[in-house]
Amino acid sequence: MSGRVRFQMKSLLRRHIWQWLTDTAVQLGGCSLQVKPIVAYIGVILIPVVVFSLYTFHQLYENTIHDITVQNQYVLDTELAQIHSNMEIMERTAQLAISDRNVLHYLTEEREISSDELVQFNLNVFPNLQHLLYSNPNIENIRLYTSNPQAHEIWPMIFNESRLPKTSWLTTAQHQQGRIWWDIYKGPKSLLQGQAGQESEAVRYMALLREIQASGGKHAGLVETSMRLELFSPKVFGTPQREYAWQMFILNGKNSISNGGKSVSSTNITADSFQSGPIPIPLSDVHHLLQSRVQGQGGVFDFTYGNKSYLGLYRYIEGLDAYLLNVVALDGPLGDLRQKRNAMLLIISMLILLMSVISYTLHALILKQLHTLRESMKKVQQEGDFQLRIPVYGRGEVAELALYFRSLLGRINVLIAEAVHKQAAAQEAELQGLKHQIDSHFLYNTLENLKMMAEIERQYPLSDALTSLGSMMRYNLQWSGPCVALRDEIRHIQHYVAIMNIRHDNQIELDIRLSSTFMELEMLKMSLQPVVENAIKHGWSALQGPLRITIEAYAKEDIVELRIQDNGVGISAERKNAIMAGLVQTEIHSREHGMSGGIGLFNVHRRLSMQYGVGYGIKLDSIPGQSTTVTLILPRRHITGGTKHDNQAADCG
Template sequence: MASGKILSWLKGLNLGQKLILSYISIVAVPVFFLGFNSIWSLELSTEQEALRNSRQSLKIAVERIQRSIDECQRAMYNLMSSNSFIEFISTKGDSGTEELLTFKRGPLSSVQAIQNNNIGLYSLRVFVYDPIFLEIWPTIYNASRISNLKWEEWGSGLRTKGHWRLIHREEPITDEKTELQEVVSLYREVRYPGKGTVGIAEVNMLSNNFFPSLYTREEHSWMCVIDKRNEIYFDSEGSFLSGGSIPLEGISDILTENSSSKEGYFRYTADYSEFLVVYTYMDTLDAYLYHITSTAQIKEGLNNARRLIMLFTLIAMIVFSIVTYLITSVILKKLKMIIITMRRVQSGELNVEIPFSGKDEIGELAYHFRKMLLKVNELISIIVKKQVAAKNAEIKALQTQINSHFIYNVLENIKMMAEIDSKYEISDAVDSLGSMMRYSMNWKKHYVSIQEELGYIRDYIALMNIRYDNHISLVIDVPQELLKREILKMTLQPIVENAVNHGISPKGNDGIIVIGITAASPFMYINIEDNGIGIDKARAEELTSSWNNDSSGCASEDNHGIGLKNVNDRIKLFFGTEYGLELESEKFEGTKVRIRLPY
């Protein structure tokens, strides 16, 4: 009975009344709950956005710091690689004027160029232990000028990777009252065979260049670095700190106690203020980098958004309830016109126009539909332009390949001409040369298969046999399953070339080069043996020692072993110090080079 009366009452309502009733029962209540759900979602998304922004800021800061680290380490590596410079400061303490002038024009000039070529560096200095060595400012000083530094407490890192001193005032060298800059320093021992440590090398970079993000002053965030001694480094003049937004007392203890992993985030509260902290560990500096953001502004924005959402929901419910009946006919008419227009767009007409406008929801829908059509046309135009640009890029890429292909084509023509004239040795030589050029000029990747590298060696031996009248035999003993293994490109060729030039060529008669590969996890061994004249066992040990000690002095005396040292350095750089080359040789008994690689 009751349900019948309700149905009867509903049938008596007109369309406007039915829409209002439908709005109240179907729209108003869900909108009310939707508003609260939007508030919750907004709070969650805002917190996630704040965390995402902090992580992105930290990532950018780490990338900038890593570039500074790389620049300092590269400068230090170049300095340590200047063997003539190190030899002079180690052995020429009592040198004469002529020797000093030669030193300044040569090795010293090269070292000073290191700083000039790395514009981010503030200074590069070497402090020599030899008290009689003449100081040459601004590069070479006596070690007594920095005697206040207790580098003997810095550990073994000073000898190997170097020791980092984070933000500090540069060491005063003279008694002159000059403004000392805040710098980040990298120190490393300068060693010379037979004399041990002969000095300390120092690379300095201004702290605002090394840690640019620490000096980027933002109103609501702050960055700092804390090292293993719990020392904290930051820009004390930042607006975030000067405004008293964060209490600094005990801040380093709070940050380190909550840094339980190499990277992460946490929140903490101090003086009724909440802060979001995102951190990461920088292994090279043995320090943590922190990005600290005040959540006060975030909470203020959330409160404003919460009030706006609630207000908008309330107003919308009231307005819709009042005007629904009045605009029913208009809504239906405009909706029908929009539907007709959409159908035209669906059929492919993109240049249609909705013949009405207004500030109500339907008018807004029409407006945004028009904007959408404009955007679609704009995107179509952009896609067409991108396709044209991509096509032009492909054409330019093909044009850049013409130069190298021209050389290959010329070699191919020479090969064909030699074959026509029955000059098959020339044809084979040109073919081998072309293969070698394609291999050596293509450096799109650092790694190649063993099979590709052996193919290059075969072409090289084929060319060398033209020079030595087929006196060189190449024997390859490699298991089939290892041919697809990848090694560094150009690993074998310098060794084989060394065997030909320094072993087989002086011998004068038939030479044999044997390449064999074995694997025993976790290592793979490549053995290259020749039956050349060999070298003294002591000399072989001296060369091996020079490679492992990162010194090229032994190899540079007669250019014997430079190629092998370069191969050894590349292997250690890519795979680690436990890998590299081993040299075995005796006079008139041939030479064996053993390459240890990861398997």
């Protein structure tokens, strides 16, 4: 499985787990209070315990696999060492057999050997060859095959090459130019044809064949060294034991291995030993596993076959160009481990189930008072019975909650009574307000009559002053809400300045520099008059000349700065700082800070802060002897409701 596919599977698993947790949390939210703690206990206890158990058994699994791997690697390396040792013995024996000059001379001499030479060879040279065979008990045969017709056969070690059967592998071995050829055959004890009593007895051998060359590289024969397979590799070709959980094979990547003149048939190596072995996997599948998993000189891999787990360990066999494979069945040790894990999880689940039952029963007793309180609340909500007396049991938290709820019902009854009294008082106030409204209409009518008399007497300035005064009084006395449009405040300021100009001989000039867009902005009622009034009373000296009051507005993102600037005497830095400090204090110190009576700058600042929040209010700047600027910081909001962004608002200066 590739890393990308594994990553996608893990991501899909995480999404499913997260979705399951989310659905579970939603369903848990609708459960009763008696069930939620039980579910919480199960989650708090079961999940960590299960995770810890799975982690612990995973570590045991890894340790078990590691122990099995180490143990079977030792068995594999031991068998590999024995195979190499036997191969070395067979190679050394074959080399010693043909390294004797007298033996080589006997096999390659083209003239007929005399009787004396033959006797001397039998007495002095041939016993050395026999000693090689008898000194190595694992060696089954040492045979020299010569193609020289002049050489006499000496049984059981020197034979004529014409006795060998005409097989393809023998023909190939005869032309290896002195290199070693390995092969395994199943047949009679001897490769020779026609030996009596040998044809019917079948034996498995590992045979080493090496070409004998005469002078000039001419083919002179073969040397054969053979060893029984059960001695060559006892664990591969020996009698298999059913109680063993492993089985060894000698395999390679092809049906026949060939490399550098060395060959071995892997089909004949493992067929018989596998059929009676304890690992129920066909040989072809074992061969395919090795081909698909082998990497380098050795390694370990795991695989599953027939719903059973196996472990494969392999080592490269130098000289044979083959691999020694050990297949280990894991069902035995891992099956016991899985049974222990499942038993542990079952015990944990039963304990948690028992604890849940006990907890549920205890919670039912504990939450009895809470259920009573819930039913009482439901009765109050459905029937509106605020005179209900809730029973209180014990002194626990739920009992305290019931006591508080009973007190709350009593408080609600008191508030209901107060609301009735306030409603009656409001009706009385409404009657009083109607009376004052009648009085104000009488005052408006009186001012209107005076205005008409002034116009009849051609006292037009007086008529205009009376008009402005009436408008101001109507604006002051009619409150439909705390906020008005800036247009209404400007009109009120114009009336106020008009009246003040009668007193000051028209020396006060009001310069309004506001676009129509700003005229629709929302602001608090009666928030401009205290600023203009301070400019006239405290910021202007008649000796300085006419007073000019300029009103401008600037838009900055979601706020509007409304600036009222005069060309009066200004204020000192100390007094300005004192006034600004007074704006943020919790108590009014108007006389100390030089503010006028009535609403004053402090009240305007406080009203703006309370209406719109922190950051809104008044900011004061002054240049002594030149000017004073009062800036009202307002939200950019239309009087029609909601916050509006005027992209066309610009500097009106």
